[in-house]
Amino acid sequence: MAGYILRRGSVAVAVTIVVSILTFLFTNVAVDPAISMAGEGARQEHIELVRVQYGFDQPLYVQYGHWLENWLSGDFGTSFRQRRPVVDMLQERFPVTATLAFSALALALLISIPLGILAALRPNSWLDRITLSIAVVGMAMPSFWMGMLLIYVFSITMRWLPISGGSTPMHYVLPVITLAYYVLPPIVRLVRSGMIDILRSDYIRTARAKGLRRHTIILKHALRNALVPVVALGAVQLGHLLGGSIVVESVFSLSGVGLLAWEAIRAGDLPVIQAILVIMAVIYVGLTLLSDLLNAAIDPRIRVS
Amino acid sequence: MSALAEVTNLNIEFGSGPHGTWPVRDVSFSLNPGETLCIVGESGSGKSLTGLSMMGLLPPGARRRFGEYRLLGQSLANASDRHMEDLRGKDLAMIFQEPMTSLNPSFTIGDQLTESYRRHTGATRRAAQDRAVELLEKVGIAGGRNRLRQYPHQLSGGLRQRVMIAMALMCNPKLIIADEPTTALDVTVQAQILRLLNSLQEEYGMGLILITHDLGVVAKVADKVAVMYAGQIVETGTVAEIFGSPQHPYTEALLGCIPLLGRTRSGEHLRAIPGTVPALHGDLGGCHFRNRCDYARPACAGQPIDLREIGAGRSARCILVGDHQPRTEVLP
């Protein structure tokens, strides 16, 4: 088990480093950082001054070294656009994105696990067909359109909910629903298909042969095994939510990290772009590692080997 | 002595109409306490389904109808699912073929051993664990309480099957149905498991229905034998009667397929039964074996053939019963 964690952990660290290098190369090679910083239309001498002053003329690996050093001590650079530490900007925006992501995932799990189980218990029934339809429709709907639809129905037509912004909890209802519907379909399909396969397995037949009650068999024996892949999927989906909420934040005008990334990209604000890309990678890698560990905890076959 | 279990006229149907199949037709047998009945047949003969129907564990889509089904005096022909649930694991237990996949990989074997005991008797965890350890010893697994903490994947196939047997015994069942319990195991382990089943049966006095395709197994453990072919029982009798003087052409052919040391001459072709098992749609009209039978004649088609009584507990489903000479000699 310790070996397993060690191996996975070292891969995680290696990936993070590679991503940081790639990001650094991208933001310092593809774009001339001196120009970005000085601003477009700045005079040539000004650009050269900036270049020397901020060390953009030094060899790449030296620049990377400094950058890494700063990063490890918590300094993510200063935004070109707002002239503030990037760290502060991230800290302001992160709660919004985190709230959205975790709420959406929680809502999705809350709906999809019971629904998937019920659908698996009665395959081809009307409940099953409705469940599959929900999943299939959800996979075909772009999230920004879903958001707009919800706004149209619930904010404009019915006036139950506010249209945009993020000042009250009510403002979060529609965005969370939109995001939840985005991640729900793969989870519900996985739960359903997993349960269907498991309910046909030999060890469930053994459990029935022992005279265990139906709910014991479903909730104890079957669900336990069905949830193993759901954990991994949940972690991946959480990563997607954290990284992909750009469009939803845009539709609902929520000041989260996603919207920050978009603004930074449009403005060529390299430090912010760098920081967000690297942090996203860290989160993804961390979540994958977490899901591997959770898997090992749940599935004894991985743990005791 | 009243019978422990009695099945009369069991029919199992899948689907309906032109696509319906009848994998089991008109199956009847009985079993006394302490007896071992072997149901022999090849794959597709309906023997596993017969066992499953006694447990109430048929797959969805299967419909069963008993003429009568009595266990310990109760009639279970129309028992509710709830009733069967209460009986399973307690008075009625089953052991399956595949020890590698029959245990839940996510739970310890201690958990899986104790849960049915606690469910049926309300015992405490401690008491259930004690019983589990006791039974593990009985089936030849040493290691006491520590074993209970192990997971199925840490045990070999043979050990897992022993665990399955222990699990079946937890609540002292009166009847155990074993569906090909040794087929998936090594030959040496097979012998051990069979000996184990035998000794446990002697000790606890339960009835055992052993479903198998292996005549060797039958020879070792059976008291009574029922031979099944294409969904029907084609012959019944004691093990000596079946091996000594088979009455049904199928049984005869089966026994004839076994090469015998000292009897089969070198260079002689191994005998096989030509043809294939019929698909079980609709009405097969007459004897199911007639397309492969050496003794077939016109009367074999048309009317369904009944099981004819030849003696006490002895019957055969053939119109020629008593008329023809068996071609295999008496086995040693």
Add this chain to the structure above:
Amino acid sequence: MTEPTAIADYRILPVEPEAVSANRRLGQRIWANKGFVLGAVVLTLIVLIALFAPLLVLHDPNATNLLARRVPPVWHLWFDGDMKASWAHPLGTDQIGRDYYSRLLLGARVSLTVAFVAVVVSGIIGTTLGIVAGYFGGWIDAVISFFITTRLSMPAMLVALAVVSIYGGSLTIIAVVLGLLLWARFAVVIRSTTMQMRDLEYIAAAKAMGCSTLHILFRQIGPNILSPLIVVATTELAVAILLEASLSFLGLGVQPPTPSWGLMLADAKADLMFDPWLMMIPGIAIFILIFAINLVGDSIRDITSVEERS
């Protein structure tokens, strides 16, 4: 003794099913699957529309008409009695009077072009990497798997946004960027399929017969990769379409005046309250397209997995 010529009918048992070739059976099952047929038909229709779009438009999609701004679709004439609606603009016009129907058709072109190019590029990259990693194993596999993990640790959307913001948003660039981003799932699936097959006995048999590695890869493993490949391709096609629409929606995709469904949706946001059809129409278009693609992919997956099981 029974004579061969005298096998009487009393011996014959009722009908046995006739044998059909495996491929023909597969074909039968594919076309019997209603999901597949529906999806394939709709998809083909949309592809044809995209191909022949310039011939099918009613007006120049870029021609603005300030006198006919925000004209509602023709059914508003029947249901709302709105006299501005007419068959001249069956799906209405947008905020600067461009015919919505024509823009919708051209938008199909954009979506499908970008998506197909992206899937072909990423498919080639991903399949090659997957086969190499799966077949050769060892350190080659370790390296490629590392690349895959690294790629999967970066949100595609952000990377695409960043790249497009620097190099501009033309059709070609977006298609290429997506192609260079979406290969990961191909690689994962093809790799695991290859690994499963590498361990099968007939590969060992082929090697024992002296078949060269290339031969094994092409003739033995190749055909079996086809069905998972198609399934992944449909998934990634849908992903590519959604990504392109999202990029355009955020203003960092295809640039105006080229019509893209994502752009049309972005423009529609401001008019949500009074002219909701501006949002509904391109949204429904994207939905139908992706739905059809998913139907095809899902049904192929269902059919081929059942085949494997039996």
